[in-house]
Amino acid sequence: MSWWKKIDDNFEEYLVMFLMLVMIVTAFAQVIFRFVIQMSLDWSEELARYAFLWCMFISAGMAVKHRRHIKVEFIMEMLPKKVRFGLEIISDLIWMAFCLLLVKDGIGLLEFVKTQVSPSMEVPFKYIYTSLPVGAALMFLRLLQQMVRRFRGGDAGV
């Protein structure tokens, strides 16, 4: 299953790199067009912003994998190992439940904005707003993956 491991290891990473490049290129093009070609782009800001939103939510999933979400850990470090293990599980379960709520409400929100399109590119909002439930689902899956690994023994992540 090495192809699966490849996807597992790199899926968010490649996506995020691509989105970062889109953000850089469009934002820079906006500057160049205004100064060098003296023509204002009307779609560049929108595209950069939407790439950013997608990038942000995909990164949220990626940050679970790399354990980079910002937490306050010093109290945990003072507790005995068993208590700590228990609290970690509780906090991850709360986190997972919250992700499910985000998926549900995120999809609910799509229904809400289904007729709206962005002002200049006329992209339907639903393509932009899908980023949130997708990111939340990704976080949920990565947390679940860590939870499974934790109980199988061994390291709970990267």
Place this chain on the structure above:
Amino acid sequence: MSEAGMVAAILLGGFSVLFLIGVPIAISLGVATVLALMYLGTPTMELVQGAMIASDSFPFLAVPFFILAGQLMETGGLSRRLIGVAAALMGHVTGGLAMVTIMACAFFAAISGSGPATTAAIGSIMIPAMLKRGYTKEFAGAVSSSGGTLGILIPPSIPMVVYGIVGNVSITDMFLAGIIPGFVVAFTFMTTAWLISRKNGFHGTGEPFSVVKFLKALNEAKAALMAPLIILGGIYGGIFTPTEAAVVAVVYGMLCGFFIYRELKLSDVPRMLMETAMITGSVMIIIGFATAFGRLMTMYQIPQMVATWMQGVTNDRFLLLMIINVFLLFVGMFMETVAQIIILTPLFMPMANKLGIDPIQLGIVFVINCELGFLTPPVGVNLFVASNIAKVSIERLSKAVIPFILALFFSVAVISYFPEISLWLPKFLKSLR
């Protein structure tokens, strides 16, 4: 209890309990908001809607761009050239290398908007250099972690971008306002380092100051020194917005790294893009939920309640700012800087407004307190960075950094007392237009 009181209790109580048991800050804010919405019987969809609207903002793109630009310039050899200039200027005085470190941090701060990144960029070169010359590990680490805090006070600055958006203050004005306080803080740091060096007999390089060497270093570093001119000059000149300036900095950093100094490799870039996305993602998700959290607080007039309550305590601007300072010093020990700004700005702003404190001065005071947060254990990120480079324990480093924390606290007191230190420059430049 009144409805507003209940909402306040659920939001603040829920958030505190959750983040203390190790739930990530962003999720704690989100869950607390959901609980409050449920108590009120409002659809929880309001949370995702609020988070989405808050995150969909072009100014926020400055955050990843400035992070990436800093990384490119560090790897691309700019930091080393800036150190060369600082060394030619300050190397010969007592505690020379410590002075060089702080000055180089101040230079690097003018292209970087992050504290830990500045510590890493300068510290990774200067700490080994200081150790070689017989400085103690503790002192070398303390100087680098304190100097690194200038990263967020001297523009560009990521916390200032966030404060500007959350507090509805011009980011350009915030950047301008940070310059003079940046000098003040750099000066008090250097004085502190000088006093400690004199006491411990840390000498300078022994080579006298030479104009030729200085000019040579300047020439070597000219591409690096151009960076702040392009970034800041472009913003103040009204040529581009802070976000555009940030993307220009990214492209400029690539040009320097690939073509001028040729120290950057194409294979470095994917890692940097990923790292930048990860830092941005973990911060932006806090911003999204914190905004929804803050909106609920504002809707129930909780900041106004705090403001009224504070008015019973004091009506003096300086005293209020000092109370805010002590409070932030305490909170900063436990909370990440950007999170601190997003959560507390809406809480403090009405209070400051009532007493006529300029939001820009309040912002500068906030940012300096974030600097303190970088230096105070248990979650002082600059300490972690420096302790890794200097191979010294956090405990010992935390002790060595105390004089610098005092120096910084002294600076923030002075800057709180004299609003003009922050406000003069933006006002002056406005009067020129």
